[in-house]
Amino acid sequence: MPVLLLAVTAEPLNLATLVEGVTAAKAGAIASFLGTVRSPNQGRRVLHLEYEAYEPLAIRVFERIRDEVAAEWPDAVLALHHRIGRLGPGEVSVAIAVASPHRAVAFAACRYAIERVKQVAPIWKREVFEGGDTWVEGAVASPDDEQARREALKLACV
Amino acid sequence: MRVKVRLFAQLRDLAGRGDLDCTVDAADAPTDAALANTVRVEDVWQALVRDHPALASFTRAMSTAVNLEYARLDTPVRDGDEVAFLPPVSGG
Numbered sequence: 465m466p467v468l469l470l471a472v473t474a475e476p477l478n479l480a481t482l483v484e485g486v487t488a489a490k491a492g493a494i495a496s497f498l499g500t501v502r503s504p505n506q507g508r509r510v511l512h513l514e515y516e517a518y519e520p521l522a523i524r525v526f527e528r529i530r531d532e533v534a535a536e537w538p539d540a541v542l543a544l545h546h547r548i549g550r551l552g553p554g555e556v557s558v559a560i561a562v563a564s565p566h567r568a569v570a571f572a573a574c575r576y577a578i579e580r581v582k583q584v585a586p587i588w589k590r591e592v593f594e595g596g597d598t599w600v601e602g603a604v605a606s607p608d609d610e611q612a613r614r615e616a617l618k619l620a621c622v
Numbered sequence: 623m624r625v626k627v628r629l630f631a632q633l634r635d636l637a638g639r640g641d642l643d644c645t646v647d648a649a650d651a652p653t654d655a656a657l658a659n660t661v662r663v664e665d666v667w668q669a670l671v672r673d674h675p676a677l678a679s680f681t682r683a684m685s686t687a688v689n690l691e692y693a694r695l696d697t698p699v700r701d702g703d704e705v706a707f708l709p710p711v712s713g714g
Contacts, residue, residue, distance in 0.1 A: 499714050517713070518630055518706060521690050546713060558714050578714060586687070586706075587713030588631035599632045600712035605685040607692050 469542065470526040472519050472587075474549040482543035482561035491541070491563035495570035497578050498560075503553035508593040515548045515557060518586040522546065528607060529580045533562070533573050536617065540564045540573040546587060557589075576620035583612050623647070623701035625666055632709045633684070636676040644669055644705075663688060664695040666705050677707075684709050 467485030479496055486494060503510035526544050533542045543561045551557055560577050564570040581587075584607045589600050606612065627642040634640040646661050646669050663686050671678045685708040686693050699705055 515713075516630065518628065518687070518708065521687055521692075521706070522713075524690055582711075582714045585711060585713040586630070586685075586708050587711055588709065589712045590631070599635075599709070601632075601683075601710040602712040603710060604683055605692070605708060605711045 467543070469544070470523060470530060471545045472517050472522050472526075472548060473545060474547065477545050477547050477556045477559040479556075479559050479561065482545060482559050485543045486541045486561050486563035488541065488563055490539070490565055492565045493567035493570040494561055494563045495567065495574040496559070496561045497574050498556050499558040499578065501551050501553050501555050501557060505591065505593070508595070510553055511592045511594065512550050512552050513557070514550050514590045514592065515546075516588050517546065517548050519548075521586045525585050525607065526581075529577055529584075532580065532613070533577060536576070537564065537569045537573050540569050542573065542577055544577055544581070546581070546585065548587070572620040576616050579616035579619050580613070583609075583616060623661060623699075625699055625702065626704045627666065627670065628704060628706040630706070630708055633677060633680060633707050636680075637670070637674045642670075646699075661699050662695065663693055663697045663699055663705060666699060667695065667707065670707070680707075680709055685711075 469485050501513050530542050541563045545559045547557050562570045562573040583603045584605045627644045629637050629640050646665050687706040
């Protein structure tokens with residue numbers, strides 16, 4: 465069965481699966497990124513994070529990010545998996561792999577993809593720490609905001 | 623008309639539920655002739671805020687989607703649509 469390149473799942477993420485999914489003879493480089501649960505965060509000991517997603521829209525947004533990557537770097541191939549549910553410190557919440565003929569594009573597209581996930585993916589996390597809990601609030605998702613997209617591109621291409 | 627409303631994260635907590643059936647009548651919409659009988663995402667939101675006033679604080683800090691497409695407050699909605707309201711995201 466072919467590897468799903470884009471996924472939202474409650475199962476533990478396995479980077480090897482994503483790498484397998486993007487591996488191709490024409491690729492001379494595969495860059496990867498793992499986002500993991502951090503503790504302490506903002507000086508508090510984190511017990512766990514609870515992730516939730518608007519799953520069908522999240523998959524559509526991942527498809528959009530894939531298309532943006534393809535438009536910017538036509539030779540790059542992206543795999544992007546995000547986990548939902550309860551995750552303890554050190555667990556992987558997001559995994560990205562990008563294959564490309566050359567390393568510069570692989571690194572740039574990988575960075576671009578995680579910046580875009582943080583800007584526009586309909587995914588939320590609630591941080592449960594010692595003594596309380598709070599929803600983490602990031603960006604107001606606006607996929608057509610071209611300025612935000614350019615910021616992600618700028619971060620990717622430093 | 624009736625629409626299916628989806629709320630997530632803080633919005634769901636404030637409303638107490640993530641899935642709601644919301645009845646929005648054209649009477650809830652502006653009476654401006656050009657807009658008569660057109661219900662927009664904003665009308666659905668206002669109906670929700672009437673039932674759950676705590677949601678109001680998110681009016682300027684949320685996204686919306688209609689039938690799995692990101693939308694705007696002035697996007698028209700039709701009977702049976704799925705209208706989602708999304709607080710600031712925090713994936714990754």
